[in-house]
Amino acid sequence: MRDIPHFIGGQKVDGASGRFGEVFDPNTGKVQARVALASAGELNTAIANAKVAQAAWAATNPQRRARVMFEFKRLLEVHMDELAALLSSEHGKVIADSKGDIQRGLEVIEFACGVPHLLKGEYTQGAGPGIDVYSMRQPLGVVAGITPFNFPAMIPMWMFGPAIATGNAFILKPSERDPSVPVRLAELMIEAGLPPGVLNVVHGDKDCVEAILDHPDIKAVSFVGSSDIAQSVFQRAGAAGKRVQAMGGAKNHGLVMPDADLDQAVADIIGAAYGSAGERCMALPVVVPVGEKTATALREKLVAAIGGLRVGVSTDPDAHYGPVVSAAHKARIESYIQMGVDEGAELVVDGRGFSLQGHEEGFFVGPTLFDHVKPTSRSYHDEIFGPVLQMVRAESLEEGIALASRHQYGNGVAIFTRNGDAAREFADQVEVGMVGINVPIPVPVAYHSFGGWKRSGFGDLNQYGMDGVRFYTRTKTVTQRWPKGGAVLDQSFVIPTMR
Numbered sequence: 001m002r003d004i005p006h007f008i009g010g011q012k013v014d015g016a017s018g019r020f021g022e023v024f025d026p027n028t029g030k031v032q033a034r035v036a037l038a039s040a041g042e043l044n045t046a047i048a049n050a051k052v053a054q055a056a057w058a059a060t061n062p063q064r065r066a067r068v069m070f071e072f073k074r075l076l077e078v079h080m081d082e083l084a085a086l087l088s089s090e091h092g093k094v095i096a097d098s099k100g101d102i103q104r105g106l107e108v109i110e111f112a113c114g115v116p117h118l119l120k121g122e123y124t125q126g127a128g129p130g131i132d133v134y135s136m137r138q139p140l141g142v143v144a145g146i147t148p149f150n151f152p153a154m155i156p157m158w159m160f161g162p163a164i165a166t167g168n169a170f171i172l173k174p175s176e177r178d179p180s181v182p183v184r185l186a187e188l189m190i191e192a193g194l195p196p197g198v199l200n201v202v203h204g205d206k207d208c209v210e211a212i213l214d215h216p217d218i219k220a221v222s223f224v225g226s227s228d229i230a231q232s233v234f235q236r237a238g239a240a241g242k243r244v245q246a247m248g249g250a251k252n253h254g255l256v257m258p259d260a261d262l263d264q265a266v267a268d269i270i271g272a273a274y275g276s277a278g279e280r281c282m283a284l285p286v287v288v289p290v291g292e293k294t295a296t297a298l299r300e301k302l303v304a305a306i307g308g309l310r311v312g313v314s315t316d317p318d319a320h321y322g323p324v325v326s327a328a329h330k331a332r333i334e335s336y337i338q339m340g341v342d343e344g345a346e347l348v349v350d351g352r353g354f355s356l357q358g359h360e361e362g363f364f365v366g367p368t369l370f371d372h373v374k375p376t377s378r379s380y381h382d383e384i385f386g387p388v389l390q391m392v393r394a395e396s397l398e399e400g401i402a403l404a405s406r407h408q409y410g411n412g413v414a415i416f417t418r419n420g421d422a423a424r425e426f427a428d429q430v431e432v433g434m435v436g437i438n439v440p441i442p443v444p445v446a447y448h449s450f451g452g453w454k455r456s457g458f459g460d461l462n463q464y465g466m467d468g469v470r471f472y473t474r475t476k477t478v479t480q481r482w483p484k485g486g487a488v489l490d491q492s493f494v495i496p497t498m499r
């Protein structure tokens, strides 16, 4: 049995707690490795190490820090195939999609390469008589990231890219379900020239997360995962006085207007609903056709498109999607399909009981489609996070906007239309953080920023882009006056003003 170690102080470190988590190959259903789960003691060692390394790293000039990022980007490109194969073997997504996972992280690294420019502060000459004011952005110290299973390359890089480029040291606590890629990324960062101790990977479960949240030397916590845990992380880390951003679950809606290009919309919806077996926080698991005619035509085309889907092992180049991450998750998805039936929705395509020849023990779920889903039902309210598309019919644009706006989650949303006015109204009114107009998965590019509303995001700064730079730095503002010598010019017992 292969053991997956921690990565602390620039090297792999075996777990000492005696506790391990099982890492499956979702294609076969077999355990392929075990991952060490850290004790609070092991975490403390990593943090102490990071604290020492951070001081020298913060004192390294930003261009030299950027050069590490440039080299890391090059190494990611060189090792793309190897990383994608490793990612697919633990997550289950198809190889091409694993490359997308890595690429979207790489693009944040590209943004982080611009850190000398991004860190430039502001300057005002002559803010008062002989007074200049300037501001600078300083790193926080040791910061931590806690990441979900579904993007084991992209989300760690969303976090450690900007955090490290701005001069922090980073403790990454990746998902214990697919932990190998994060360790490999940390190795590549060392190969790229990062000093040991600046990036550490500590595996663990709830115990390790709570130790991170309570540790006085962790100055900020970035979390991505399910909403209940995001909320508790937000509260606990906040109560400990840390800066915290915590992204949660999602249930993204796609509105299809009567004037939409239906063939293109169907192609987009199918890819966004079933790609990565629906295990994306920016998947599109709810489709809202506006008007009966649209619903009838859309349903017909969706059923035909689903008939053409190929579910296969992650290494199958022709597969549209692979297995889900675990047996427990497969069982949970199937129980939600049953719930949908019990709640009275019409099960148009049933993906339960799907079996792939030669991989009967793999965690596969076939594509599933529901129609006439009620907005009051629990299977609509909850995040299913599987290849299940739910159709909720609406009569008008306003009703569609209200549906997405009233939902507990507000991560992403899309509208398919040819009407610019309707699209503009939609983007303006909908209470969701990221909007796509004829774009099914509107994950913003690396120089904008990523964040959902309502129960999809706790905290006030988004991931990456300028928000990422702001999250991992604090602003210091200096007001300076240099004495010319001679008599004392002024003394005041009144607060200085600019009158």
Ligand code: NAD
Pocket: 146, 147, 148, 149, 150, 151, 173, 174, 175, 176, 204, 205, 206, 209, 210, 224, 225, 226, 227, 229, 230, 247, 248, 249, 250, 280, 281, 383, 385, 411, 452, 456
């Ligand atoms: P998860 O909440 O189970 O786990 C996320 C992280 O929290 C992992 O590192 C895990 O080890 C840790 N964790 C698990 N239980 C914990 C507990 N009780 N206390 C403290 N920490 C705990 O999420 P997941 O299943 O790995 O990922 C899927 C979820 O993540 C979905 O809800 C998905 O929508 C969400 N997600 C959100 C975004 C976003 O940006 N909004 C992006 C990707 C995934």
